[in-house]
Amino acid sequence: MKKTKLLLFLALIIVVGGRSFAQECNCSLAFKWAKQAFEDNDAGFQYILDQKGSEAYQIHNNVFQKKVRRITNADSCMLAMRQWAKFFRVGHFGFIVNQSQPIKNNSVLDNKTTTNKKAVNPFAHSSAYVQDYDSSTVYLRIPTFDSKYKKEIDSVIHANLNKILSKKNLVIDISDNGGGDDASFDEILPILYTNPISMVTVTRLSTKNNNKIWEDQLAQKNIPEVWRKYYTHYLDTLNANIGKFIRLRDRDVYITSYNTKHPLPQNVGIMINGNNGSTAEQFLLAAKQSKKVKLFGTTTMGELDISNMYSIISPDKKYTLWYCTSKSLRIPDYTIDNKGIAPDFYIDRSIPREKWLSYVAGIMEDW
DSSP, X not given: OTTOOOOOXXXXXXXXXXXXXXXXXXXXXXHHHHHHHHHHXXXXXXXXXXXXXXXXXXXXXXXXXXXXXXXXXXXXXXXXXHHHHXXXXXXSOEEEETTOOOOOOOOOOOOOOOOOGGGOOTTSOSSOEEEEEETTEEEEEOXXXXXXXXXXXXXXXXXXXXXXXTSSEEEEEOTTOOOBOGGGGTTXXXXXXXXXXXXXXXXXXXXXXXXXXXXXXXXXXXXXXXXXXXXXXXXXXXXXXXXXXXXXXXXXXXXXXXXXXXXXXXXXXXEEOTTOOTHHHHHHHHHTTSTTEEEEESOOOOOOSEEEEEEEEOTTSSEXXXXXXXXETTTTTSOOTTTOOXXXXXXXXXXXXXXXXXXXXXXXXXX
């Protein structure tokens, strides 16, 4: 998240996607390396340690040191590392044995519209799209904020902007959206806007490995010179402050304002669930500041305070660890991690997922 085009993975990136890998693994050595790398580099390590205490952490480690001694295969080792990391948070962590091949997402965004109320099916598409639900409601589906889909998301919104701005109600469905890049929701906020939007920034933990993020950025081809100057400044600043948390932006809080307040849509309902995390939650923090917006569904995952993931590979090249490099300045006043963002309208289990849209649209009809 945070509008930097860094390596971002979905929550619980440990996923092995249901596949089974037969290679052997010295999990005891892997655990020893990953634990030290996490302690040295993760922006949330000390924060959680201060909350839970060193004694609780030592007990937790003793349990897992005994557990990993008995593990000899990659699948079980990856699962153990995921369980170990839950001491700190529910997501924004990853560990793999490097021969493992993650599942690739080959979906392509498209723009499909229809005026048939019965044809709106949230499960019929794996990409962003807009559809008329009825004469007063438009449905916008955004399954991911992954940075590689930003252009397609923007294209869908631009192609359907007149439609969206002509209806009383807008339903935005981000259920199961695990996050991505903050820039991917830039074109949505002006549609919802009623008043200035306040967003709190982050501090970055400066370590030798964490600062390679900016070396990676500088190594990209054809980056604009203005960004090259920013990245160089960030890198120099961080390298001069190893071991410290550094705010790279020039202020703690940024206020976003737009020149236009659209009269329509009058009401915006955003559908959420427990699979929303990271940038999806950042979007919700911005969107729900609008007087037009209400959230429908279930509480989100809660993985936003400690963010901006990066990776480190073990010296023997056998393992890769993903962890977080930044900590929100919302801490401790307004925390999301391990709690999530609650809906304004809770949708209970008696309402099946395929009926959520009709349920939300029905409530909004009376507004």
